[in-house]
Amino acid sequence: MKRRKFIKNASLTSLGITVAGTLNSCVDSSENTFVNPKIKPQIPVVIATWNVKFATAEAWKILIDGGSALDAVEQGCRIEEANEKGQSVGKGGLPDRDGNVTLDACIMNEQGNCGAVVFLQNITHAVSVARRVMEDTPHVMLAGKGAEKFAISKGFKKENLLTEASKLAWKKWAETSQYSPIINIENHDTVGVLAIDKNGDISGACTTSGLAYKMNGRVGDSPIIGSGLFVDNNVGGAVATGLGEEVVKTVGSFLIVELMRQGKTPQQACEEAIRRIVDKPNSQYKNFQVGYIAVNKQGETGAYSIHQWFSMTKYQNGENQNIQSDYFNKNC
Numbered sequence: 176m177k178r179r180k181f182i183k184n185a186s187l188t189s190l191g192i193t194v195a196g197t198l199n200s201c202v203d204s205s206e207n208t209f210v211n212p213k214i215k216p217q218i219p220v221v222i223a224t225w226n227v228k229f230a231t232a233e234a235w236k237i238l239i240d241g242g243s244a245l246d247a248v249e250q251g252c253r254i255e256e257a258n259e260k261g262q263s264v265g266k267g268g269l270p271d272r273d274g275n276v277t278l279d280a281c282i283m284n285e286q287g288n289c290g291a292v293v294f295l296q297n298i299t300h301a302v303s304v305a306r307r308v309m310e311d312t313p314h315v316m317l318a319g320k321g322a323e324k325f326a327i328s329k330g331f332k333k334e335n336l337l338t339e340a341s342k343l344a345w346k347k348w349a350e351t352s353q354y355s356p357i358i359n360i361e362n363h364d365t366v367g368v369l370a371i372d373k374n375g376d377i378s379g380a381c382t383t384s385g386l387a388y389k390m391n392g393r394v395g396d397s398p399i400i401g402s403g404l405f406v407d408n409n410v411g412g413a414v415a416t417g418l419g420e421e422v423v424k425t426v427g428s429f430l431i432v433e434l435m436r437q438g439k440t441p442q443q444a445c446e447e448a449i450r451r452i453v454d455k456p457n458s459q460y461k462n463f464q465v466g467y468i469a470v471n472k473q474g475e476t477g478a479y480s481i482h483q484w485f486s487m488t489k490y491q492n493g494e495n496q497n498i499q500s501d502y503f504n505k506n507c
């Protein structure tokens with residue numbers, strides 16, 4: 176099933192809304208690395224949000240050949256950015272309410288360096304522009320026209336990202352143009368990729384066209400380091416998908432990595448981060464989806480979401496699998 180379908184199936188139709196064992200760790204004081212010497216790390220490994228087996232396969236190829244986790248996560252994201260059928264990422268992404276496709280992406284490496292682009296238009300591979308920001312500028316984030324100008328100066332091709340299919344979907348939506356920034360009327364899903372290479376180094380990246388039919392100028396969690404993505408090479412990494420506003424409010428990915436640092440497994444940490452959202456006073460969690468995936472230094476992984484139908488794709492020990500995530504809201 177396509178990612179869009181997954182999240183659609185998690186919709187709360189009554190509202191017409193669509194959504195998406197403690198690690199026995201110890202600290203190696205010399206390196207401050209959270210590893211359990213009794214567990215052989217299951218690496219290399221790559222995990223990604225949603226059912227994106229082509230993306231994880233591309234990343235795995237790089238990892239198994241001894242390539243870096245950074246290259247693996249970038250190339251994994253690029254597969255989905257180039258896939259015009261995926262209407263939530265890169266070319267073919269659904270536009271904002273005014274018909275503009277605007278992309279958000281970020282990337283973070285094992286040294287704790289990062290780069291991001293927000294409100295990027297006319298460039299398919301937002302994740303690679305984010306990498307150039309990280310590697311070729313003294314900054315972390317470039318926005319809008321500045322990001323586009325920078326991308327073009329680095330040789331990226333200017334393209335129209337609004338495909339006929341996405342234009343049609345937008346025109347249909349525009350017939351009624353019902354929208355609430357909190358309760359989404361459309362589905363959405365970011366592709367986030369986390370990898371550990373043969374050296375044990377961790378990197379992560381994520382890329383999205385954000386919420387379909389969002390307000391012009393809206394930026395979500397995905398390019399915000401700590402919210403949509405966070406990596407600490409001593410501990411692990413986490414990445415988010417779903418209603419970005421809720422992820423930003425709880426700084427979800429940073430929270431998950433810090434919980435793993437305190438000894439939680441990736442699964443426990445993802446569950447705790449979801450609880451922080453649903454336990455808020457007057458939480459509207461029944462009306463939206465958020466999902467997290469995480470990996471720790473050992474290559475253990477976790478995934479959890481508010482509603483059913485979130486999934487993680489994992490390539491580990493030579494096996495590329497799409498795995499349904501456990502979820503919080505079992506009562507409807």
Ligand code: ASP
Nearest residue numbers: 363364365385395417419
């Ligand atoms: N998190 C993204 C955003 O809020 C959307 C998504 O994951 O679908 O922009």
